[in-house]
Structure formats: structure tokens, C-alpha cells
Amino acid sequence: MTAFRSLSRAMTLGLLRDRTAVFFTLLFPLLFLALFGALFQSDSLTKSTWVQVGDVAVLDDMPDEELAALSDVLTLVKSADREAALEDVRQGDADAAVWEEDGRIEMRYSAADATTAGTVQGLMQSIVQSANVAATGQPPAFELATDQVEDKSVKPIQYLTPGLLGWAIAQGAAYMSAFTLVNWRKKRILRRLWLAPVSPGTVIGARVGVSLAIAFLQVAIFVGVACIPFYGLHLTGYWWLALPLVATGTLAFMSIGLLIGAWAKTEEAANGALQLVILPMAFVSGSFFPNDAMPSWLRTLSNILPLKHLTQALQDVLSRGQGWGAALPTLGGLLLFAAVLTALASRLFRWDDA
Amino acid sequence: MTDDTAAIAVEGLRKRYGDVQAVDGVTFEVRRGEFYGILGPNGAGKTTxxxxxxxxxxxDEGSARLLGQPSWPRDPALLRRIGVQLQASAFFDKLTAREQIHTFAALYGVGTERADAMLESVGLAEKRDVRDNKLSGGQAQRLSIACALVHDPELLFLDEPTTGLDPQARRNLWDLLRQINSAGRTVVLTTHYLDEAETLCDRVAIMDAGRILRVGRPADLVAELGVHNLEDVFLQLTGREYRE
Structure with missing residues (x-):
């Protein structure tokens, strides 16, 4: 066996036999994908429940086919007791209460859930509007047509997969390089390797090779899970550009790990520092939810974080149908980031703990 | 082919860390096939x-030549000819004894058969599937020596190989070290056990404050200073104050 292969094997076995490391670096992000993917399965259709008290002409006189079309978004429950209906809305058991008084349609909703409040009002407006238009016996003067900008197949999974995949890659690559550096320094393996006829390139090459192989495995598992019909990810044309993106991302996050590993004296310290860096970076970079709602200074800050650019470029190629134009600047930026941090880490490098 | 250059030729070595002159002009020679001990209290400059x-x-100054070649800058051709045991815990995480020695063997381009034979020769054949953290102190020391010997080096460095071992394990390790030396290899040992140095070493160098105080055969040093054993020699030369 060559030195390269045997070192790669030693590193791979060392990782796979460390159950905690396997769980937190490989399985944990995947669990997030499985969980978030199931939670946010269908946010495009928000179904609401209305309680109708007594007769309401616009609802009662609605043609059957229109009623059927509404059944996707609306469930109507009839009731005779207005107080009970209002209580249901207050408790959140129903989304709106509707009744008619002297030709006026009254609607009450709860302000506790702003999204639902907006949805039920909009829906009622359009029902009343079309009833008014129908009452005139004339065709409507203006018509509004709306559609979403994304592919019809867009689902939350197509935002979740790139975001969580980016986080998983960041976590795995940074952990592995920091841990190897600290552990090998502590156990004097670094010195032992220096005294063996093996070139530093072989040692570094083996470490990078194993990390890349694991990152590609993560891509395969993530995309594989997200593509099962239950989650329903649809890959767009240039999805394979995710591979060079993930490769350069791995180098960038390994350089973060190197910097932490060069500083930390123990594995525990390295692990703590990694969590302090990776988790906030993932939040600010929009790995878990879009960062549009963040204050603008935080969004500006996120521009220097490699994970933000990786996540964005992964979204572009995996689900927005973009190609080289979206990937190239990110590829270059991630490599530059890796080069700068590696140079910094090499200045902090120590052979032993003292 | 006989080669009469010294196994180790050290001349005027000096090293300073900040205000501390850790090594202050060390010169000595180790002959081929010799069993040589470097002794000294903590902080004497042995490790440096x-x-x-x-x-x-x-x-900072001076030079060290191993088997006729300078050891600095790093020379892979020379590294193939020397073996170094740094300490018992210099093992890869979570690998078994057999995987450890196979990994080290591969670094030197040595096949797995030779590595297995080496494991057997230090009496670890039965422990080959045991992970490094489950080995006893003596077993871990023997494994680390086997890893240092796997490429059949001409010159072997051992760093306190018997620290923390029980008397049985220590005696067994002595036998192993004698075997290694009688097979024609030069062995350089550091230790805190003076009885160990006295029985194993052909010659010892006693260091303190970054210098070599005395070099010689243990029996000659004992006779010269008119004391009972090497430990008396050591204490007479280096004093009895606590170190570090």
C-alpha cells in the first residue's frame, strides 16, 4: 500500500469508528433535512377554516363548481351560535367567523396569526368582488392574473436542500481538519510523520482527499434523500455544478478548521470553537431559513462568510436553473478564502502543545 | 560493505529559547553498533x-550527522535508515495494533507481511486486533518500538521506553532492546532509570544545564568517582536539588 492510501485509510477508519463524530458531522444535518423537509412540505396552499353563522348569500348562492374550486383552500363549517363561533376564532380552532346582517357581510379573524389573517381577508374580498361583478350582469372591466416567478415545481425542499447541504459540508470539513491537526499534534503523530520519509504533500493530500470524498458522499446522500417522492426535489439542468462548488467549499471550510486547529490545544477546545463559528455562520448565511428578514448590517456581514456564497450558488445551480455564470465567481472566491486562511493558519502552526 | 563513519557525530550543538540557553555546546560521538544512553535531570536539555x-x-549552532549525513535539513533518504520511537501514545486514533503498524510500514514502503512479522517478534501477534487505547502500558511500548523498527533501521532512537511499566514488563522490554542491539543496530536511549542505563548501555552521557558533564562506560564512571552505582554517579554530578 502506498503512503497516500494508507494515511487515507487511517483517517477514514478513525472517523468512521468515532460514533459521536459520525453522528454530529454526517447524520445530524441529514436529520435536519428529513425533519424540515417534512415540516415545510406544502407552504404554498394555506388551508383555512371558516365558521358560517346563519345564512350568508355570497357563500350560499355560490355555484357548485366555484365552491369545489375553493375546497382546496377553504373549509366551511356551519353554526347557529355567533358567540361560540367567535370563541373558536379566539382559540385558534377556526380561522374566521362570517355572518350577514342587513346585506352587510361581517367577518372576524384573529390578529394572532398575521399570515392567516391576510389570507382569509383576501379570499373573502375576492368572493365578494366576484359576487358583485356577477350581480351587475356585465363582464368585468379589469382582470388580474398572477403567477409565481419560479418553476411550477418549486417547493421548500429546493431551498432547504442547498442550505442544509452547505451547513453539513461546512461542519464536516471544518471538524475533520481541526480534529486531525489537534489530535496528531497532541499524540505526536505530526512529529512522527516528519521523521518518516513521506512528503508533506502526501499527508495534506490524503487529508484533503478523504474530506472531499466525504463531502461528495454527503452530496449524494442529501440529494438522494431530497429526491425521493415524499420530499420531491427536482434538480435543474446544471445541478452537477454543485460538485465543483462543494469541492471548493470543502477547501474553504477545511481552512477554517486548520486555523482553529492551529490555535486550539485540545480536541474539546477545537470542538467548542468550531460550534461558535459554524453555527452562527450557518444562521447568518441563511442555511436554515432565508436571511432576507435579517437587519441589513447582518446581511452585509454575511457577505464575507464563505457559507453564504456557497449556499446561494448551490441554490442557483440546484433549483434556479442557473449555470456557470452563478458558479464561477463563487468558485474563485471560495478558493481565495481558503488560500488566505491557510496562509494564516500556517503562521500559527505549532509542532507541539507547549 | 563496511562503513566506518560514526553512527552519530554531534558537534557544538546550541539552541536558545528566548532567555534560556537550552543546549549549550554539546559534542559527542556514537559508534556503530553501540548502545548509548543520554541521561540527565528534567530540564537538562536532553529532549532538545x-x-x-x-x-x-x-x-542555532553546530551540526549533527547521522550515519555520515546531516540530519538538518530534512533528508528522506536518511530518514529511511533511522527509526524513532517518540513515546508510547504516538498512534493513530481508533486503529488496532495491526492497522497501526501497517500504516507506519506503508510510510516506509514496507509490505504488510514484514509488518505482521514485526508485530509477532515483539509478542503482540495475539493483540493485533486490539485498539491502541485498550493495550496495556507494556504492550503499547512494544507496539511503538515495533513501529519504529518496521523498516529495519540501522539506527534507533528510544525516548524513555520503560516509563510507567511494571517490573515484569520492564525486564521483558530490556530483553527485546538487547536483541535489537545485538542484531547490529545502534540504539540511543533516554531514560530516568539509572539501573536501566547501567545494565543496557555500553556508554552513557550525563547532561545538565545544556552541557554534557561526563561520558563513559557505566562501570568506568562508577570506579572513577569511587561510588556504588550509576545513580550515585548521576547524583554526585548533577546535585540533589529538585528539578522542575
Whole structure:
């Protein structure tokens, strides 16, 4: 066996036999994908429940086919007791209460859930509007047509997969390089390797090779899970550009790990520092939810974080149908980031703990 | 082919860390096939001296030649001819004894058969599937020596190989070290056990404050100073104050 292969094997076995490391670096992000993917399965259709008290002409006189079309978004429950209906809305058991008084349609909703409040009002407006238009016996003067900008197949999974995949890659690559550096320094393996006829390139090459192989495995598992019909990810044309993106991302996050590993004296310290860096970076970079709602200074800050650019470029190629134009600047930026941090880490490098 | 250059030729080694002159002009020679001990209290500069000789640190002044070649800058051709046991815990995480020695063997381009034979020769054949953290102190020391010997080096460095072992394990390790030496290899040993140095070493160098105080055969040193054993020699030369 060559030195390269045997070192790669030693590193791979060392990782796979460390159950905690396997769980937190490989399985944990995947669990997030499985969980978030199931939670946010269908946010495009928000179904609401209305309680109708007594007769309401616009609802009662609605043609059957229109009623059927509404059944996707609306469930109507009839009731005779207005107080009970209002209580249901207050408790959140129903989304709106509707009744008619002297030709006026009254609607009450709860302000506790702003999204639902907006949805039920909009829906009622359009029902009343079309009833008014129908009452005139004339065709409507203006018509509004709306559609979403994304592919019809867009689902939350197509935002979740790139975001969580980016986080998983960041976590795995940074952990592995920091841990190897600290552990090998502590156990004097670094010195032992220096005294063996093996070139530093072989040692570094083996470490990078194993990390890349694991990152590609993560891509395969993530995309594989997200593509099962239950989650329903649809890959767009240039999805394979995710591979060079993930490769350069791995180098960038390994350089973060190197910097932490060069500083930390123990594995525990390295692990703590990694969590302090990776988790906030993932939040600010929009790995878990879009960062549009963040204050603008935080969004500006996120521009220097490699994970933000990786996540964005992964979204572009995996689900927005973009190609080289979206990937190239990110590829270059991630490599530059890796080069700068590696140079910094090499200045902090120590052979032993003292 | 006989080669009469010294196994180790050290001349005027000096190393300073900030205000501390850790090694202050060390010169000595180790002959081929010799069993040589480097002794000294903590902080005497043993470790730094060894590190410069092995080629882990660059000397401020002076030079160290191993088998006729300078050990600094790093020379892979020379590294193939020397074996270094740094300490018992210099193992890869979570690998078994057999996987450890196979990994080290591969670094030197040595096949797995030779590695298995080496494991057997230090009496670890039965423990080959045991992970490094489950080995006893003596077993871990024997494994680390086997890893240092796997490429059949001409010159072997051992760093306190018997620290923390029980008397049985220690005696067994002595037998192993004698075998290694009688097979024609030069062995350089650092230790805190003076009885160990007295029984194993052909010659010892006693160091303190970054210098070599005395070099000689243990029996000659004992006779010269008119004391009972090497430990008396050591204490007479280095004093009895606590170190570090």
C-alpha cells in the first residue's frame, strides 16, 4: 500500500469508528433535512377554516363548481351560535367567523396569526368582488392574473436542500481538519510523520482527499434523500455544478478548521470553537431559513462568510436553473478564502502543545 | 560493505529559547553498533538535544550527522535508515495494533507481511486486533518500538521506553532492546532509570544545564568517582536539588 492510501485509510477508519463524530458531522444535518423537509412540505396552499353563522348569500348562492374550486383552500363549517363561533376564532380552532346582517357581510379573524389573517381577508374580498361583478350582469372591466416567478415545481425542499447541504459540508470539513491537526499534534503523530520519509504533500493530500470524498458522499446522500417522492426535489439542468462548488467549499471550510486547529490545544477546545463559528455562520448565511428578514448590517456581514456564497450558488445551480455564470465567481472566491486562511493558519502552526 | 563513519557525530550543538540557553555546546560521538544512553535531570536539555539530533529542530549552532549525513535539513533518504520511537501514545486514533503498524510500514514502503512479522517478534501477534487505547502500558511500548523498527533501521532512537511499566514488563522490554542491539543496530536511549542505563548501555552521557558533564562506560564512571552505582554517579554530578 502506498503512503497516500494508507494515511487515507487511517483517517477514514478513525472517523468512521468515532460514533459521536459520525453522528454530529454526517447524520445530524441529514436529520435536519428529513425533519424540515417534512415540516415545510406544502407552504404554498394555506388551508383555512371558516365558521358560517346563519345564512350568508355570497357563500350560499355560490355555484357548485366555484365552491369545489375553493375546497382546496377553504373549509366551511356551519353554526347557529355567533358567540361560540367567535370563541373558536379566539382559540385558534377556526380561522374566521362570517355572518350577514342587513346585506352587510361581517367577518372576524384573529390578529394572532398575521399570515392567516391576510389570507382569509383576501379570499373573502375576492368572493365578494366576484359576487358583485356577477350581480351587475356585465363582464368585468379589469382582470388580474398572477403567477409565481419560479418553476411550477418549486417547493421548500429546493431551498432547504442547498442550505442544509452547505451547513453539513461546512461542519464536516471544518471538524475533520481541526480534529486531525489537534489530535496528531497532541499524540505526536505530526512529529512522527516528519521523521518518516513521506512528503508533506502526501499527508495534506490524503487529508484533503478523504474530506472531499466525504463531502461528495454527503452530496449524494442529501440529494438522494431530497429526491425521493415524499420530499420531491427536482434538480435543474446544471445541478452537477454543485460538485465543483462543494469541492471548493470543502477547501474553504477545511481552512477554517486548520486555523482553529492551529490555535486550539485540545480536541474539546477545537470542538467548542468550531460550534461558535459554524453555527452562527450557518444562521447568518441563511442555511436554515432565508436571511432576507435579517437587519441589513447582518446581511452585509454575511457577505464575507464563505457559507453564504456557497449556499446561494448551490441554490442557483440546484433549483434556479442557473449555470456557470452563478458558479464561477463563487468558485474563485471560495478558493481565495481558503488560500488566505491557510496562509494564516500556517503562521500559527505549532509542532507541539507547549 | 563496511562503513566506518560514526553512527552519530554531534558537534557544538546550541539552541536558545528566548532567555534560556537550552543546549549549550554539546559534542559527542556514537559508534556503530553501540548502545548509548543520554541521561540527565528534567530540564537538562536532553529532549532538545535529541530533537536536534533526530532532525526535528534546527540547531542555532553546530551540526549533527547521522550515519555520515546531516540530519538538518530534512533528508528522506536518511530518514529511511533511522527509526524513532517518540513515546508510547504516538498512534493513530481508533486503529488496532495491526492497522497501526501497517500504516507506519506503508510510510516506509514496507509490505504488510514484514509488518505482521514485526508485530509477532515483539509478542503482540495475539493483540493485533486490539485498539491502541485498550493495550496495556507494556504492550503499547512494544507496539511503538515495533513501529519504529518496521523498516529495519540501522539506527534507533528510544525516548524513555520503560516509563510507567511494571517490573515484569520492564525486564521483558530490556530483553527485546538487547536483541535489537545485538542484531547490529545502534540504539540511543533516554531514560530516568539509572539501573536501566547501567545494565543496557555500553556508554552513557550525563547532561545538565545544556552541557554534557561526563561520558563513559557505566562501570568506568562508577570506579572513577569511587561510588556504588550509576545513580550515585548521576547524583554526585548533577546535585540533589529538585528539578522542575
Amino acid at each position: 538535544t535529541m530533537e536536534m539530533i533526530e532532525g526535528l529542530r534546527e540547531p
